[in-house]
């Protein structure tokens with residue numbers, strides 16, 4: 350790893366308010382991270398033209414861009430309020446550090462742009478968008494994913510988490526594992542994105558307990574109720590994702606009276622000794638039954654109510670990649686967050702205005718993504 354001085358990269362961008370070129374601290378980086386100018390990103394994205402938009406999340410919109418040398422990038426426009434973000438130096442230093450974290454199954458961060466009040470993140474562009482976009486939601490989407498594809502995606506995500514949790518020192522808890530954060534390259538190789546993003550925000554404590562990054566259904570019960578973030582809360586979210594990849598189901602089915610949550614459905618099938626009925630029908634029986642059942646059991650193990658009963662990601666990788674027999678593994682009832690009450694209680698405890706608008710209330714009750722509403726609440730609280 351070689352040292353680089355951010356001030357050098359700063360020269361590449363247009364002047365930034367109130368600091369000179371020597372202001373950026375020295376940051377360890379392998380040399381691939383760079384600062385972009387706003388103009389460069391504008392011309393890459395056709396002035397952030399709506400036709401270049403590839404997605405939108407709680408932080409803002411994401412655009413496809415083509416750099417001058419022809420490289421495809423994804424530009425994430427951070428539309429959060431500036432005072433909720435770290436200062437320019439910290440922001441760049443943090444990103445440069447994050448960009449050093451490289452793994453085959455992690456989305457690559459190329460650089461950023463900091464100009465006045467603007468903040469942009471520049472990532473490698475992923476041809477097949479996200480697992481949420483390309484796989485979930487339609488039968489046609491799921492039909493593009495054979496069992497081999499699904500195995501490839503599941504193991505890739507498990508490896509990325511194993512790397513972040515157990516190989517990286519100090520380790521990183523992702524906090525927001527969900528189908529939207531699993532990007533797919535041209536070969537459908539999964540790239541986990543948005544790791545470490547929480548650190549870009551100034552107030553990490555309230556970030557954790559108020560935004561409660563994620564989507565209802567992926568949240569580990571202890572994370573939702575107490576904001577407790579551990580590697581095991583990521584394991585929980587991974588378990589939900591794995592159950593989705595195998596079954597093709599949404600994390601929450603708002604139209605159902607009972608067994609609305611995927612973990613409830615799979616648990617009921619497990620208890621009835623009929624896990625095979627959870628296999629995605631569009632797979633058309635083209636899979637090894639033994640392996641399908643093993644993947645579902647690993648998913649159930651990851652979503653155990655008690656965090657200490659959940660496996661480490663190294664164990665998950667081992668179970669998914671070897672012929673390990675899961676027959677005698679004891680699995681107990683999974684935990685899940687049935688509604689937002691527990692989160693609200695936590696927010697009240699720390700004195701934050703949590704009254705959501707009626708529309709936010711109903712969207713969370715139906716299990717829709719609540720990141721944006723929680724996110725704006727946390728901004729309100731500042």
Ligand SMILES: Nc1ncnc2c1ncn2[C@@H]1O[C@H](COP(=O)(O)OP(=O)(O)OP(=O)(O)O)[C@@H](O)[C@H]1O
Pocket residue numbers: 403404405406407408409410411423425456472473474475476478479481482525529530532542543718720721
């Ligand atoms: N590198 C990329 N290449 C291609 N598409 C991307 C890339 N990064 C993000 N996207 C698309 O943009 C969408 C928005 O991404 P973003 O990370 O801002 O929010 P999110 O993860 O979808 O949701 P949330 O903000 O709720 O966590 C993604 O769901 C995906 O469809």
Ligand SMILES: [Mg+2]
Pocket residue numbers: 406529530542543
């Ligand atoms: Mg994301």
